[in-house]
Amino acid sequence: MLVDAAGVRHAPAGPEPRIVCLVPSITELLCDLGLAERLVGRTGFCIHPWETVRTIPKVGGTKDVKLDAVRALAPTHAIVNVDENTRGTADALAAFVPHVVVTHPCGPLDNLPLYRLLGAIFDRETEAEALCAALLREHDALAARDWPARDVLYLIWREPWMTVAPDTYIARTLALVGWRTLPRPAADRYPEVALAEVAGAVDRVLLSSEPYHFKERHIAEVSAVLPDAAVELIDGEMTSWYGSRAIAGLRYLGERAGG
Template identity: 60%
Template sequence: MKVSEIQHDSAAPLIDALGVHHRPADGAVRIVSLVPSLTELVCDLGLAEQLVGRTGFCIHPRATLKSIPKVGGTKDVKLDVVRALAPTHLIVNVDENRREAVEELASFVPNVIVTHPCRPEDNFELYRLFGGVFRCEDAAARLAADLADALAGAHAVAAALPPERVLYLIWRAPWMSIARDTYISTTLRAVGWETLPEDPARRYPEIDWRASWIAEVARVFLSSEPYRFGEQHIDEVAQLSGRPATLIDGEMASWYGSRAAAGLRYLTALRRSLAEDGMGCVA
C-alpha cells in the first residue's frame, strides 16, 4: 500500500483480518485493547482518552497507561472486568488472544477488530483500518510515512550486505525459536536476516542443537522477550551452537503497530554494527 492511499482512499472498505467490515465510529468511543503493541498504537494515534482497558502486558507508553484499568492477560482475560468497562470497541490479535475468549467477548462488545499483521508492510493497512474506524486519518498517515522511510532504510542495508541465516531464540528449557511466517521472521528478513529452522509444521519449534541445519546458522539472537535472555546466556548459547550469540531487543523485532518503524531502524543499525565489527553483542 502506498502512503498516499492512507490519506486519500477514504472510500475503501475498512476490513479486519477476519474479513469483517467496520464503519467509522459514531458517538463516544470506549476501547479495550488486548494486544500490547496495539495498545501503544492506540495511544500514538491520539486515542488515549478513549482507551478504557488493557492487559497487564500492555506497558507502553508507561506514563499514559498507569491510569488505564487492567483486564487480565492476553490469554486469560477477565470477562467480567471487560463487561463492566462497557467498551464499544475491542482490539484483538489472531496469535496473541484465545479464540474462545474473543468469541465470548463478542457477545457483548459491539465492535471487535481482529488483527493479524504478518510482515512489516501489513502495518500500512493496520494504520488505515484504525485511522478510518477511529477517525484519526491524519495521525495514521504520519505513521505510514514514517514506516515507508524505515522500510526504505532496511531494504537498503539488506541490498548492501550479503544475506545471513540466523537463529532467533525466544525461550530456554526448552530452547525455542520462530517459524518463517511469523512477524519477527519477516521483519528480520527486511534487513537481510533469514531465520532458521525451515519448519512449516510448527510456529514456534523446539531446537535440537545437534540438528544438521545448525551448521548453516551465521549468528544466534537471544531475545529479551518472552524469555528474558541476558549477558549470562551469551557464552552458553555460543558454546551450544558454535556460533556468535547476540542479545536483541525483542520488542523492536516483534512489536507491530506504531513501533514498527522504530523496530526496523533498530534492526538496520544492528545489522550495520554487526557487519562492521564481525561479532558484536548488543543489548
C-alpha cells in the same frame, strides 16, 4: 472499506468510543494515534507508553483475559490479535462487546493497513497517514541496501528452546536485512529446536528479550553448544511489535545488522 483480519466490516466509531485493547503493541499504537483518552481497558502486558497507560484498568493478560472485568468497563470496541489472543476470548467478547476488531499483521508492510484501519474507525486518518509515511521511510531505507544473507536462529524460549518459523512477523522483519531464520521450513509457527542440530549451519543467534527474558548469562550457555555462531541479545519489542513501534524497530534492526 473498513474490513478487519477476520473479514468483518466495521463502521466509523463515532465521537466517544470506549476501547479495550488486548494487544500490547496496538495499545501503544492507539496512544500514538491520539486515542489514549478513549482507552478504558488494557492487559497487564500493555506497558507502553507507561506514563499514559499506567492509569488504565487492567483486564488480565493476553491469554487469560478477565471477561467480567471487560464487561464492567462497557466497551464499544475490543481489539484482539490472532497470535496474541485466543479464539475463545474473541468469541466470548463478541457476545457483549458491540465491535470486536481482529488484527493479524504478518509482515512489516502489514502495518500500513493496520494504521489505516484503526485510523478510519476511530477518526484518526491524518495521524494514521503520518505513521504510514514514517514506516515507509524506514522500510525503503532498509530495502535500498544490499544486505549479505545470514542464517540466524532467533530464540524466544528456553527449556525447551523455541524459535520462529519463516512465516511469522518476526522472521519477515529480520528478512529485510538478509537474516534468514532457521529452521527452514518449519511445521509450527513457533517450533522447538535442538541447538546441536543447527551447529555449523547458523551464523548468528539472537536471544530475544521476550517472551522469555534472555540475559547475559545465557550467551555463554548457547555459545557452548554453538561455538561458531555469534550469540547476542536483541530487543524483542523492536523485532516483534507491530504497530507504531515497528517504525523505530526497523531503524533499530538496520543499526544492529549494519554494525
